[in-house]
Amino acid sequence: MSTALETPPEGLEPQGPEKAVPDKAPAGRGTVVLRRFLRDRTALAGAVVLLLLFLLAFAGPYVTPWSYSHIDYTALRAAPSADHWWGTNRIGQDVFAQTVRGLQKSLVIGLLVAVLATGLASLVGACAGYFGGWTDRLLMFFVDLLLVFPSFLVIAIISPRLRSGGWFAFVGLLAVFGWMITARVVRSMTLSLKEREFVRAARFMGVGPFRIIWRHILPNIASFLIIDATIQVGGAVMSETALSYFGFGVQPPDVSLGTLIASGTSAAVTYPWMFFFAAGLLVLFVLAVNLVGDGLRDALDPTARRGTR
Amino acid sequence: MSTTPLLEVAGLDVDFDGRPAVRELGLTLRRGEVLGLVGESGSGKSATALAVLGLLPGNAAVRGSVRLDGTELLGLPERELTRIRGRRVSMVFQDPLSAFTPVYRLGDQIAEAVRAHQDVSRERAAERAVELLDLVGIPEPALRARSFPHEFSGGMRQRAMIAMAMANDPDLILADEPTTALDVTIQAQVLDVLRTARQATGAALLLVSHDLGVIAGTADRVAVMRDGRVVEQGTVDDVFRRPREPYTRELLAAVPRLDATRRPRPGSGEPVLRVRGLTRTFPVLKGTAFRRRVGTVYAVDGVDLEVRRGETLALVGESGSGKSTTLFELLELARPEGGSIELFGQQPGTLGKAAARALRRRIQIVFQDPMASLDPRMPVGDIVAEPLRTQGAGRAAAGRRVRELLAQVGLDPADAERYPHEFSGGQRQRIGIARALSVEPELLVLDEPVSALDVSVQAGVLELLQRLKDELGLAYLFVSHDLSVVRNIADRVSVMYLGRTVEAGPVDEVFAAPRHPYTQALLSAVPLPDPELERKRTRILLAGDPPSPTRRYEGCRFRGRCPLYAELAEQERKRCAVDVPVFEGDGVACHFPRVRSVV
Numbered sequence A: 001m002s003t004a005l006e007t008p009p010e011g012l013e014p015q016g017p018e019k020a021v022p023d024k025a026p027a028g029r030g031t032v033v034l035r036r037f038l039r040d041r042t043a044l045a046g047a048v049v050l051l052l053l054f055l056l057a058f059a060g061p062y063v064t065p066w067s068y069s070h071i072d073y074t075a076l077r078a079a080p081s082a083d084h085w086w087g088t089n090r091i092g093q094d095v096f097a098q099t100v101r102g103l104q105k106s107l108v109i110g111l112l113v114a115v116l117a118t119g120l121a122s123l124v125g126a127c128a129g130y131f132g133g134w135t136d137r138l139l140m141f142f143v144d145l146l147l148v149f150p151s152f153l154v155i156a157i158i159s160p161r162l163r164s165g166g167w168f169a170f171v172g173l174l175a176v177f178g179w180m181i182t183a184r185v186v187r188s189m190t191l192s193l194k195e196r197e198f199v200r201a202a203r204f205m206g207v208g209p210f211r212i213i214w215r216h217i218l219p220n221i222a223s224f225l226i227i228d229a230t231i232q233v234g235g236a237v238m239s240e241t242a243l244s245y246f247g248f249g250v251q252p253p254d255v256s257l258g259t260l261i262a263s264g265t266s267a268a269v270t271y272p273w274m275f276f277f278a279a280g281l282l283v284l285f286v287l288a289v290n291l292v293g294d295g296l297r298d299a300l301d302p303t304a305r306r307g308t309r
Numbered sequence B: 001m002s003t004t005p006l007l008e009v010a011g012l013d014v015d016f017d018g019r020p021a022v023r024e025l026g027l028t029l030r031r032g033e034v035l036g037l038v039g040e041s042g043s044g045k046s047a048t049a050l051a052v053l054g055l056l057p058g059n060a061a062v063r064g065s066v067r068l069d070g071t072e073l074l075g076l077p078e079r080e081l082t083r084i085r086g087r088r089v090s091m092v093f094q095d096p097l098s099a100f101t102p103v104y105r106l107g108d109q110i111a112e113a114v115r116a117h118q119d120v121s122r123e124r125a126a127e128r129a130v131e132l133l134d135l136v137g138i139p140e141p142a143l144r145a146r147s148f149p150h151e152f153s154g155g156m157r158q159r160a161m162i163a164m165a166m167a168n169d170p171d172l173i174l175a176d177e178p179t180t181a182l183d184v185t186i187q188a189q190v191l192d193v194l195r196t197a198r199q200a201t202g203a204a205l206l207l208v209s210h211d212l213g214v215i216a217g218t219a220d221r222v223a224v225m226r227d228g229r230v231v232e233q234g235t236v237d238d239v240f241r242r243p244r245e246p247y248t249r250e251l252l253a254a255v256p257r258l259d260a261t262r263r264p265r266p267g268s269g270e271p272v273l274r275v276r277g278l279t280r281t282f283p284v285l286k287g288t289a290f291r292r293r294v295g296t297v298y299a300v301d302g303v304d305l306e307v308r309r310g311e312t313l314a315l316v317g318e319s320g321s322g323k324s325t326t327l328f329e330l331l332e333l334a335r336p337e338g339g340s341i342e343l344f345g346q347q348p349g350t351l352g353k354a355a356a357r358a359l360r361r362r363i364q365i366v367f368q369d370p371m372a373s374l375d376p377r378m379p380v381g382d383i384v385a386e387p388l389r390t391q392g393a394g395r396a397a398a399g400r401r402v403r404e405l406l407a408q409v410g411l412d413p414a415d416a417e418r419y420p421h422e423f424s425g426g427q428r429q430r431i432g433i434a435r436a437l438s439v440e441p442e443l444l445v446l447d448e449p450v451s452a453l454d455v456s457v458q459a460g461v462l463e464l465l466q467r468l469k470d471e472l473g474l475a476y477l478f479v480s481h482d483l484s485v486v487r488n489i490a491d492r493v494s495v496m497y498l499g500r501t502v503e504a505g506p507v508d509e510v511f512a513a514p515r516h517p518y519t520q521a522l523l524s525a526v527p528l529p530d531p532e533l534e535r536k537r538t539r540i541l542l543a544g545d546p547p548s549p550t551r552r553y554e555g556c557r558f559r560g561r562c563p564l565y566a567e568l569a570e571q572e573r574k575r576c577a578v579d580v581p582v583f584e585g586d587g588v589a590c591h592f593p594r595v596r597s598v599v
Helices: A029-039 A041-063 A095-131 A133-148 A151-158 A163-176 A180-194 A197-204 A209-220 A222-245 A257-267 A273-300 B045-053 B078-084 B106-117 B122-135 B154-166 B184-201 B212-218 B236-241 B246-254 B323-332 B353-362 B380-390 B395-408 B413-417 B425-437 B455-472 B483-489 B507-512 B517-525 B531-536 B570-578
Strands: B007-016 B019-029 B034-038 B060-068 B089-092 B172-176 B204-209 B221-226 B229-235 B271-286 B292-308 B312-316 B338-343 B363-366 B443-447 B475-480 B492-497 B500-506
Touching (some): A041 A273, A095 A163, A163 A222, B019 B045, B089 B154, B154 B184, B184 B204, B184 B212, B184 B517, B229 B246, B246 B455, B271 B475, B323 B338, B353 B363, B395 B413, B395 B425, B492 B507, B492 B517, B500 B517
Parallel strands (some): B312 B492
Antiparallel strands (some): B007 B060
16 A cells, blocks of 8 residues: 555545446536626627627628718718717718717727736736745836826827727726736735635645636636626726827827817717717616626626526 | 413424424423433524523514413513513523623613612612622622623623623523533533522523433423424423433434543554644734734643544643643644654654545545535535545546545535535535545544534534545544543544543543542533433542633642632642643642542
């Protein structure tokens, strides 16, 4: 027996009292969470709305004869009609074509920025908290440095140079300047989780540090991360607008929901179709993301009242 | 002397948010009497005690009658209740740290209690506070009265709490689990102080406890509670000797006893674990920006252990004795700071990655708190499979194994998809055991595996551990502060004091004939759930608290509290002061070992 060192752990014959054991492996965390999520009707509704928004954004341009940049001189500020479904704007561009084009941009920017920023924050924060020592000091120094930089100014300076990289580079920039505070919070949450016995138990089992972070730490701060990400979605769409207004980010003739709302605000009362379609879609988008986020949070948190039903 | 009982509770119902906690409870307490209220967690003992004082939180609804000397307390306006609290009825809480205000000096807090009910000058109240502290056996009371609560140890704080409860010569003292958070030797001290307090004030005592041993030794009458009802009430002798209710009988049968007669079966052959002179220190740091070392905590300072195949070694010691540090040192599988560790003939810390991983499989741990040691966001199946997956088992193989394991520890294999919070404490501990067993370890380290559980649940888990050991031929390193549990599961025992092993040997020999004075004191402090035996036993009360581990000690580190040292001749004392007693094999680290039977 003392030579059992090389015994592979697969030698797992049943021991002890034999009981009728079904063959199917029990569902893992992924399956259980998915099942709980699918049981949550509001979250499912949110997911469906999100899906429909994507459908509208990417299939929309093909169903309308108008392109977002085409100018119809025969219809300036025209109300919605069979010709222009959602009307036209000041210079005769089709509002439907523009809105779906803007939706495309905003959906991708909003979701990508949220996922990237929260992902970066959780990676850096959890590593700093978990490893401690010099890793912690260096990472937190870097975070503080980024916090001190006026991010708007940096984006303003860099973004013209990144124009060739398209707006994906712009997404990266927005994400890079939106994760620091979250990272600090994640770090402090990790510090307290690290002392918990189940993390210690995993360490004594020989689970690697990154796997512990992924498997034990992040799920236990998931509620915070999800809330943070849903807030980031709305925030990213709006800060993109602000930057676009100053001439960075999405540039005319290209449009985003943000630029559409910005240009339509003044006409909201007189020509409501220029404003309300874009604004309504943005609200719908953020709402759907929030519903999905809530559902995901409840699905991950076994003590949540919903989902256990 | 009136014939009305001091406290009469009748038809008491307590609901928390509509959920019943106490039902139709009736109790009577005569002057000067000690009534033990015993029951498992959730039986409504604490709710009863708090209801008497009207201290229940706002979401509680109380009905029935609580009469103190014939006066109805329920429904009394807050102002009049305030006059009764502290003056006629006082309370001793379980956690004395949260019962004191951390920012005021203890003497001032006790003086405040005096001045709240008596019209005396500030100076007189301060004097009284010092008198009270002296009465509860706090050394240098005048000096200690000026300390803050955090500067006191747990036992000292509980003494101060009792002093505060005595401040106004109450008629009734309510003690809610007064010794649960304390070590046995400190528990013995505090129970002694409680006795003194009763003699000094003549107060009746309502002692709430889950520990039948404490009740047996202290109470005159006992009431057994279950699910909010009193199931049995009577004198201690009657209830303990001739329990009428099946529940009381079960409860008494489930309590592990120090005077059990189980024969240990020490293992033979090669030791799976051998530890020699293990040491571990922690720096004491000061400052935030520039941290500097201002001292050293000698957490483990000379531990010797030996566990053979198929046996259970119990590691016993009070809190702060370095038990947990020893365990964590073993499980880190790193090179120890001092001394040597040998696991299955190998020295951890010298091994390569693959060998270390293989070694990991052979040693697994079960933690004390089954809630904290299971990831609350992971389904049970994944939790149990984690060590397996870490060792490289496939998903399907691990899944099959999880179902077997759950069945093996007495759970339903279908539970694999549920989360830990859906299980009770005992079931969670079974999950913890299943997880540890998943990789077929040969040595299982059990860190106080049953101390967070109720006695009836405890019995089930201990039985499971015993069965698994027989079936799988495991070796256990069982860490516990509860000597009664140790007597019932261990084959050999190793006693630690202040980071050092002081005595080891087969459990029946050590318990029947302890040689080290510390072991004797420890054993004598454990209460037996038998009132008659309890009254006959003599307690060896140790003076004071364990000394600080931040100091290095010359000679024997126990001599400051050693009852034997006090009896020694001058010449012999010198040896204790200079020579460090050396521990070897199954022996004792004492220069003048004398057998003394204490159980």
